[in-house]
Amino acid sequence: MMTRRSFLQNAAALTVMSPVAAHAKGSLSIRMAVEYSMLPENLSIAQRFQLAKDCGYEQIECPTEADQATAEAMKAASEKFGLPIHSVMNMDHWKYPFTSSDPAVVEKSLEGARTSIRNAHLWGASTVLLVPGVVNAQTSYKDAYVRSQAAVRKLIPLAEELNVILALEEVWNKFLLSPLEFAHYIDEYNSRHVRAYFDVGNIVLYGYPQDWIRILGKRIVKLHIKDFTFQRGKGGGDSIARWVSPGDGDIDWIAVHAALEEIGYQGTATLELNSGDADYLKDMRRRFALILSGEMRSKA
Structure with a gap:
């Protein structure tokens, strides 16, 4: 458990740990992935993988699959179309949170996470x-x-055995609200199998993604890409917070690009947006490419 004293003592050190080496400006060496849920549900598993491949995506992120036959079908589709599954989105942590006071709920969540690790x-x-x-x-x-x-910590032994990284994501859960705290929280596990899954859009509600990226640094193992806006009402009325397509929101993508360059991130980034047809998926990939090349500007 982190005390106030240890938090303050480590705050400065955490920022130092984030590498800020200079990189030549240009396209980031990041693989472009799509979230499985973005592909039309009326298609078969194989058709969804083929569509993602045809639209130019290099990898895909899939949800937890408890049914072994379905999991095998997803593996077969991945291999057939040359579209690697780079990550598993665990599905039980909201319905059965790790932080519940009920041990039965926590165990249910752990079982779901173990299924994800085996997937x-x-x-x-x-x-x-x-x-x-x-x-x-x-x-x-x-x-x-x-x-x-x-x-x-109960999941680390299985993660180590199967060589899978537990990538913790910051979400709207009223928890780990500071990049300094999130970095320290990850470091306390003292395990190379516990890292950060950073969502660029989630953080806009209470922070700046470029700031979080620099502080988390090499702790970041994967990225989620989406945009967010505080749309102002007419005549200065109430703002409406909502998700939008990349480039249509408030995120400073030039600053995000610079921060990713500084930490030397070269992993995979996954679009996590609404589902749509081929034209929509191709347009989202086009916007994705602009982000990686440093040419995407916000409309804020």
């Missing part, structure tokens, strides 16, 4: 995306911190 091993994915916990009226911040770490 990753079957598919050849390097990471499993996990939401570490939720703070709410029933779960205090302190309890969430302690319970989430206890749960994640």
Whole structure:
């Protein structure tokens, strides 16, 4: 458990740990992936993989699949179309949070996470995306911190055995709200199998993605790409917060590009947007390419 004193002592060190070496400006060496849920549900598994490949995506992120036959079909489609499954999005951590006070709920969540880890091993994915916990009226911040770490630690042995990284994502869960705290939280595991899955869009509600990227640095193992806007009402009325396509929101993509260059990120980034047809998916890939080349500008 992190104390206030240890937090303050480590705050400066955390920023130093983030490499800021200069890189030549240009396109980032990042593989472009698509979220499986972005592909039309009315298509078969094979058709969804083929569509993603035809639209120019290099990899795909798939959800937890408990049915072995379906998991095998996804593996076969990945191999047939040459579209690697790079990550598994764990599906049980919201319904059954690690931070619940009920041991039965936590165990249910752990079982779902173990299924995700085994999926990753079957598919050849390097990471499993996990939401570490939720703070709410029933779960205090302190309890969430302690319970989430206890749960994640139970998964590390299997992750080590199958060589899968537990990639913790920052979401709208009222938990780990500072990049300094998130970095320290990850470091406390002292395991190369626990890293950060950084979502560029999620953080806009209470921070700046370029700031988080620089502080998290090499802790970042995967990225989610989406945009977000605080649309102003007419005559200065209330703002409407909503998700939008990359480039149509408030994110400073030039600053994000610079931050990713500085930390030397060369992994995979996954679009996590609404589903759509081939034309939509190709347009999202075009916008994705502009982000990686440093040419995407926000409309804010």
